[in-house]
Each structure stands twice: as C-alpha cells, then as structure tokens.
Amino acid sequence: MAKKVSPPEQQQNKLPGLTSRQIRARTTKKQIFDIAITLIKKQGYAKTAIKDICRKASVSIGTFYYYYQGKQAIVNELYLRADQFLKDHFNSWVVSSNPVERVKEYLALYIHFVGLEGVDIVLNIYYPSNHLFLYENRYMITRLEDLIREGQEEGSISRKFTPQGWMRYIITVLRGVAFDWALRSGEYNIEESAQAHIECLADYLRS
Amino acid sequence: MAKKVSPPEQQQNKLPGLTSRQIRARTTKKQIFDIAITLIKKQGYAKTAIKDICRKASVSIGTFYYYYQGKQAIVNELYLRADQFLKDHFNSWVVSSNPVERVKEYLALYIHFVGLEGVDIVLNIYYPSNHLFLYENRYMITRLEDLIREGQEEGSISRKFTPQGWMRYIITVLRGVAFDWALRSGEYNIEESAQAHIECLADYLRS
C-alpha cells in the first residue's frame, strides 16, 4: 500500500530553510506547470498529451506523475490560482464605498482575469466534467457573497434573493459571457462586452 | 434514374411514392438516431461508443457510417431540429400582443426545449468546436431578432442595441443559464430558474 512515495505537498513556507533538492523540486514542478498551461492554451486541452508536455519540459513521464495526478490536475491548479489572483488584486480594483459599485468592480476584475487566461483555458474550464465551479467554498464565490450581503445589510441591494442566490445568478451570467467570448475565439474585447451585462446585473441587484 | 451513391439526404416529400426499401432505409436511420440520442442522454456523449449504438440498434457499424459521418453528426442533427421545434411551437407559446412579453414567451420556449433535451445533450452542444451556435441564419436567431425589431419599431424595446446586438446579449445569458443547469446535472428545474433571468432581460430591454 505504501508503495508510492508521498507527493511533496506544496509547502507554503518560503523560508530559506530549503534544501537544494526542495528547490529543484519546486523548479521542476513549476516547469511542468508552465509548459503544460502554454501548450493547453496553444493547442487545446484534449490535443495536449502528457507525453508532449513532458517532452517540452524535458522531464520524464514518471516525474510528471510524481507531481501531478494527471492532466486535469494541472488545469485545476490553474483554476485555484484564480482565487489567488482575485485576492491579490481585490484591493486595487474594488475601491468604491457603494456596495453595488463594489460588486461591479469585482465582476470587472473577474472578467479581466478571464481575458488574461485566454480562450482555450476558458473553453477547458467551462467543460462538462469540470465541476470546480461548484466548489462553494472558493474564495471567489464567498467574496462575492460577502459583497452582496454587505449591500443587503446596507440596504442598496435587493433582498429578492439570498446572497447565495444572487451569487449563483451572477455567476450564471458571467459564465455565459466568458463562454460566448471563448466560442468566438476571443475575437472581441471581453471586458468591453461584459460592461453591458454587469450594468444590467447591477440594475437588477438594486431593484 | 435518381443516381446517388451515399448519404441519402432526407427527402422532404412524404408522398407515398416510396419503395419498400426506402421506407426501411428511413426506419433504419431513425432507429440509429433514436438509440444514439437515448444512449447519449443516459450515459453521456464521450462514454457512448458507436459500437454500442450499433449493437443496441441491431445495426452494423458500416450501416451507422452509411447514414452518419460519425458520432458528432448525430448531435448536430439533433441541434438542427431545435429550429423545427421552435417553429412548431412558436404559435402556441408566443401569444401576447406586447412585444416584450412576446420575447419573454419566446425565451421561455427556448429554455423549455433545453430542458426537454437533457443535460448531456446540452453539455455536448455547448462544446468548444461546435460552432453551430454561430450560424447567424438559424431560425431561432433570426426569429429572435425579428421579435426585437418589432418591439423597437413599436417603441417598447430600447434602441440601445441593434436587434442583432440584443440577440447576442440575450443568447449569451441564456447559454449561461443552460450551461449552469447542465453543469449541475439538471438537479433543479431549469424553467423556473430561468424565470428571473428572463425577467431581468425583459427589464433591460425596456430600459
């Protein structure tokens, strides 16, 4: 049972107490991740074979599996980074004091992130078996709910739905926006295009 | 005299001038289609092998390929039937005289159709390489544009966007709705859930 050596869980402490092996390990894992994402963005998820990722990353197949459970794990990791991205930029994007404005700014930030990731990643994320969307405890989701709750308490957001209900409503629309953009191969500016939708959502929040 | 080698295009004339062979052929094609859709709805697109469809339909693999170019062709055919469905039910669903109401009724009809088709079909249709959405001349699309144009002429729909602009806006949202429903495995009633979105869209149309 204990045949498999335990995968080296990403350590959060960035203290200098890292052996050279640990440093190399981190480098290797990042190398794999970056190449994989690049390839997936370029040629699509399904058409990117693990073998190809390994070849490009100058890493053996065994090494790939040492760090990731499979191809999907790569995408999942990327997806989780969305949270980090949102965290990192929240304070610089969400600056208003008006709750509805804050929601609008936050949604714009989310769409900005989608635009940065690119078409193929979106198409892959918005894909049948990917149920990552549904992780209710994700930062992105809970942050949005918090913003809405604050708005409701302050009185500028309707109590027509619960915060969770509003969140779902909003996510549904934004997914439609991202998906349409990806379907059309990103041939228009998603941030501009999303404006109208965000505007409309804001109106609805107030109603 | 009517010389043709393959894919016997569905003939529109249902005149009795059909030989027994032609009748059998039609039956066979329908048989394949029905079984295929059933299986895809039940166990998903990817997990439905052509071989399985054939076995269930009591038809050889060769016969399958005689009628369809592949698995995707089945789904495409289904998709094209959406138009027929919308055409057939338009008059019984779209009954109001108010333009905005007419749009709402029409969108409800569309969501009704989505609900009838089922999760897997939707997931498959909402798929990267499927650019069927974009066929601007589809009945569904042009009908929607017409309804909006009439509303604009009559004055109850805003001229903020062109009919095509509105159409795209609306389709984007509805796709989000359908996609969310499919992602959540159809565990809620899509028609009820879509109500709020349609309501919101209607408000926005009037603005």
Next chain:
Amino acid sequence: MAKKVSPPEQQQNKLPGLTSRQIRARTTKKQIFDIAITLIKKQGYAKTAIKDICRKASVSIGTFYYYYQGKQAIVNELYLRADQFLKDHFNSWVVSSNPVERVKEYLALYIHFVGLEGVDIVLNIYYPSNHLFLYENRYMITRLEDLIREGQEEGSISRKFTPQGWMRYIITVLRGVAFDWALRSGEYNIEESAQAHIECLADYLRS
C-alpha cells in the same frame, strides 16, 4: 449458383444490331472506366475508393459490380488496352527494315505509351500483386519476341539468348526505366531518358 446474371461480355461486333439497352450498357461501362482511370491517375489507386468512382460517375455501386469484378479489374482492363495501343501504332512507329532498328522503334513506342498513361497508373501496374506482366501470351511480349527472332534469323541479333531470354532481359530494363520515372513523379521526359537505355540494349543485342 446461377444467381448472378451473366456479365455482358464486351461484344466486338459493332454491327448496328444493338438494342438501345446494349448501347446504354456500353456507355455506362465506359463511363465507369473513364472516371475510374481519371481518379486513379489523379489520386492514386489505393486512395481511390469504389464508392468515389461511383459517385463521380453517377452510377450505383451495384452497377459498378455489374460490369467489373472489382477495382483491380479496371486497371487490368487498362493494361490490356496497352496491347491494343501497340497494335494500333505498330505500323506507324516501326518502319525500318533493319531488325535492331525495328526493335528500337518498338521499344520507343512502348515507352511512349508509358509516358501517355502517367505516373500513378505505372506505379499501380508495377505493383506487387499484379502479375499481368507475366502473361507470356500478351501481344506486346510475343511481338517483341518475333522482332528478335527475325533479327536472329537475319543475323543482326546475337544468339546469346533465346528470343524469350532477350525479351525478358529487355522488359526487365524497361520496367526499371518506367519505375524510376514514376518514382520521380514523372518530373523528367521519359522518352528522352529512355533513349540511352534503348541505345545500350541495341548495342547489346548486336554483340
């Protein structure tokens, strides 16, 4: 056993005593043949499916099999036409009185025919399972043997080999010539290129 209607053997008599059906039959068969050869020349033997031939010829698959046993039968028929071609042009190409010259002229005619047929046909004829070459009683073969026999009797061709031995020797070289030309996609003029070989053969015949 007698289930299959007997294929209508090409009738040689072109007497007007042909029914309209026989005329149509001949037209159909020729149609199939011409299209088939065209396609094979264009896209190669292996890549030309019977289905495609039928589609282009506006003929059903059944009809194809009514006239030909299969795809190879088409090529065989073409091959047999070589004899007819050689017969038809013999008198205008082979005009010398000197036996060795006559052989040279005859070989030039043969190469001329090869050049007319084109690369793909040659590649197909020079193909593993095609043993048509070996039919010793073909006109082309016997004619060549006759020319050599006459040369030996007249004294200007060496008796080093029997007529059949010479014939085989010559055919071997000419096949090499035709094959090289086809391999190089017919990018040089085969008739010019064959000159040296024919010259050399002629010298050897005299030795």
Next chain:
Amino acid sequence: MAKKVSPPEQQQNKLPGLTSRQIRARTTKKQIFDIAITLIKKQGYAKTAIKDICRKASVSIGTFYYYYQGKQAIVNELYLRADQFLKDHFNSWVVSSNPVERVKEYLALYIHFVGLEGVDIVLNIYYPSNHLFLYENRYMITRLEDLIREGQEEGSISRKFTPQGWMRYIITVLRGVAFDWALRSGEYNIEESAQAHIECLADYLRS
C-alpha cells in the same frame, strides 16, 4: 539527467555503461524488429498486422508504438541497414584494381544484398510512396558515384554522362532487375540473372 521522453534513439556507444533496463529495452526493440521482418518476409507486408507482430513478439501494441512509429518504420529501418551492409562488405567484394571491374563487383554486392533480403522486402521497398531511394546522400549512392568518378579520371569509364548520370542509369537498371526477380517470386537466382545486365552495363560504361 539525460532527459528524453520518447523514441529512444539507438545509441551508438556500446560501452558497458548500460543499466539493466536499457539492455532490456534494446532487447525488446530488437525482438520487435526481428519478428516483424520475419513475418513480412514470410507473409508479405500488407498481410502482416501490427497486432500479429506484437503477439508473436510477446509485446504489447503500446510497446510497438513506443519504439516504432508504425509498420513502415520497420521497413525503413531495414532499408537503412543496406548501407551498413554495403559498407561492411565493400572491402571483401570490391578487390580489383580496374575501375570498371570495381563497379561490377560493387553492383554484384548490391544484388547479393537484394537476394539476401528476399522477395517481400524488395516488393515493399520498391513501392510508390517509398522515396527512400531518392536520398541522394545515401552511402550506396555516393559510393557508386565515387567509383565511377575514379574510373573517369583514370580514363576507363566514358565521360558520356556525369558520375551522377551514370549512377542514375545504373540504379534504374538494377531496380528493374530486382523488381523482376521479386515479381517472379524469387523463383530464379538473382545473382546469376543479374550477371548479363552487369556485363552489359560494364560494356556501356567503357564505350
């Protein structure tokens, strides 16, 4: 450190620095190759399925594709070995000092090789899409040109053609010889039969 993901290129160094895995890998590849060649020689190229090769070699299909891109790759590898064979035996076959004799000996060696390979291999190599013939930088080709060049410089070979021209001329004939032998299922001794052709070529070289 030597990171590589697939097709482990045959390493030239036969140093004992091979791990047991590498030795086994080499064995496996050779096993596949040998079985494949045996089967192709016995039952023909087209009739030899990859599946059969694998079964006989006690190797999975995946393993086959790990080492070879496909069936043709096996034949290509064999073909490339011709050069090695010619190199290895050159000194023991080409022993005369007379240039024309040297060419004759060299051609005899080539035909000897053809005889060793067998009918099916030849038929497969002499095949339409196989453009390996044309690799002008192959050892076999350049060696022949060298021999001719030396003969021209020494004065015993005609300058009627360039070395390359002579080479092509000769190759054309030898291919004809090999092809005829293969077509007749190797039912005669190719080396004896080629004698006359080589003789004739030699005469022509001197002319």
Next chain:
DNA sequence: AATGAATGAGCGTTCATTCAT
C-alpha cells in the same frame, strides 16, 4: 527526486462486397 519502458483496452473508421429489389 526522477526515470522511462511497458501496458492494452478501446477508439473511430474504412471499404470491398453482397443481394433482394
């Protein structure tokens, strides 16, 4: 920490051929 040889079920697809009509 890293390797890479080995797996093999399973895939979609082709196509010459038949025969009842």
Next chain:
DNA sequence: GATGAATGAACGCTCATTCAT
C-alpha cells in the same frame, strides 16, 4: 440493366497510467 442499403472483420493508432529501478 441497375440499384443502394447493409455488412462487419479488420485496421492503425492513442494515451493515461503504473512501477521497478
């Protein structure tokens, strides 16, 4: 004379995954 629906064995090939080293 002509049709064309139906066949199905057989094909080459992919790829995520494992595990002894």
